Amino acid sequence: MICKKEIWIYAETESQKIAPSYYELLGKAHELKESLNEAYEIVAVILSDSAEEVSKELRSSAVDRVYCLEHEKLGNYNPEYYAAVLSEFAKKHKPEMLWIAASAIGGELAPSVAALLNTGLAAHCVDILINDKGELVHLVPAFGGKLLTEILVPKTRPIMASVKPGIFREREIACSKEAELVFERAEILDSMESRFKLVEEQEMQSSGLPVEKAEVVLAGGRGIGNTQTWEKLKELAGRLDGAVGYTRSLVDIGLEENELNMIGSSGKSVRPKLYMGFGISGASHHISGIKDSGTIIAVNTDDEADIFDSSDYKIVADCDRILSALLEVL
Amino acid sequence: MNLKIAVCVKSVPNPDQFSSLSLDPVSKTLIREGIDSVINPADLHAIELAVQLKEQYGAHISLISMGPQQAQKELRMGLAYGPDDAFLVSDREFGGADSLATSYVLAKALEKAGPFDLIILGNESADGATAHVPSQVGIIMGLPNMTDIVGFSLDENGKTRVKKRLQGRYAIYEAELPLVIGVAKDINKVRTAGMRGVLGAKNKPLTVWSVENFEDLDKTRIGLSGSPTQGGEYHTASFGREATELKGSPEEIASELSNIIRPILGRE
Incomplete structure (x- = not known):
């Protein structure tokens, strides 16, 4: 045979x-x-x-x-x-x-x-x-x-x-x-002894729903800038039963502690029905993690931001003001 | 305890400028004009960890890199953070190496410059981003190895604790030296090099090795011909969507967005 x-x-x-x-x-x-x-x-x-x-x-x-x-x-x-x-x-x-x-x-x-x-x-x-x-x-x-x-x-x-x-x-x-x-x-x-001995496991602290399983994902990038705006985004995500994701910038500037819900080629890929990106320039490693999303909405102050080439809706505006206005109507 | 630590570093095109990379439409070769080289960002965290251990216990830190002659610039920059010397493995015959052929040459260089108690690498490079090299260097050298390390500590007896990131949790392992680890960027904050560091780096030893400097190199395992993977054509990644621009006051935009979002969520 x-x-x-x-x-x-x-x-x-x-x-x-x-x-x-x-x-x-x-x-x-x-x-x-x-x-x-x-x-x-x-x-x-x-x-x-x-x-x-x-x-x-x-x-x-x-x-x-x-x-x-x-x-x-x-x-x-x-x-x-x-x-x-x-x-x-x-x-x-x-x-x-x-x-x-x-x-x-x-x-x-x-x-x-x-x-x-x-x-x-x-x-x-x-x-x-x-x-x-x-x-x-x-x-x-x-x-x-x-x-x-x-x-x-x-x-x-x-x-x-x-x-x-x-x-x-x-x-x-x-x-x-x-x-x-x-x-x-x-x-x-039988005869092998690993040189690594597992001594402890720790749960990762996560602020909410895992991004890869959510139908709605709100994500923030460098343009978020401060804690107040970031809190607004999280509040809006909560109202939409959505998850919060971010780019590496948010870890770099200290608004997020770890890479758990980081989206992109070195983080997680997401495929929600609705993705909204705030203050994200759209570096390709982030885009490759969101490209299969249903509807992509992007908000950025920079009219030329790369993320707009991969979006269904483009909004050139300040994230904080759009988030505040959305919290009024949603 | 006087540790011998090696940090593997890579010179990469500046990730902040990746968006200016393009393809020659005819030859499909990469156009990287005007893009500078930098130390791979994750490698800076590897250097930082080594320098912290040096401050704590005393150590001799060597930087090891494979790359073109120009990578001496990145090694000098790396030395400014506090390492003691650097070795660049550079030869045309090493060119075109995939992760396994790269790991083989790094392993040989580490043996030649070593032995080391601890070998630290950035978990992944910004350009290739395979995250293969830390494990593969460890396997080739027969040393225990682990990647995605977000915490590392060492006691006086040379016993280490490594904190590894897994799905939704961390696992903490004990291991003895020697050890190879790939560190994630979360492991520490990188200090600034400072003028004194930059000036001091100028006089630190930097050795360049070519193929001839290695006696026992298996030439079937180096460079493009020694790489089990072969690269084909480049393609432009296209995620093309046509965006509709929403304009107006934040209130007007929010109301329009609400009309777009509600049906997607199945809400009235």
């Missing part, structure tokens, strides 16, 4: 559930499979101390096989254990492609596995496709998203790709048959 080539998707879990990014990658894998000349199998790979529960969900997710790599040391994320197990398993089974969501964990796991396998990794892909020469091409942002560049991995295998959560869309895929479940103990960890 000739083995079919395999596209592996690393299935990340968030509190014992499969992360949405898995389904986003899966949608793209099916789309790509249709444009490939030879038959491929799509395979989900999960690392866990106990994969039984989540494997049930993966089983009917329209994949051909689910590899469940289990070991008691895989309960909490540990970069050394995760990278070792995934790379060893890839060495053994030789997938053609290996895709990993560039989440907080995947963003570290992917380059580590690529280095262990000595293979190429296309970072933060916005598309993966076959070009007119029949080559597998990854489109990745460069220079803060100002440009996109093509990345090919011509010689080494697997061809690795990472994708920021929220970039690909989930799509409906009919699941015709249940996947084959393969459980395997990650024996390599």
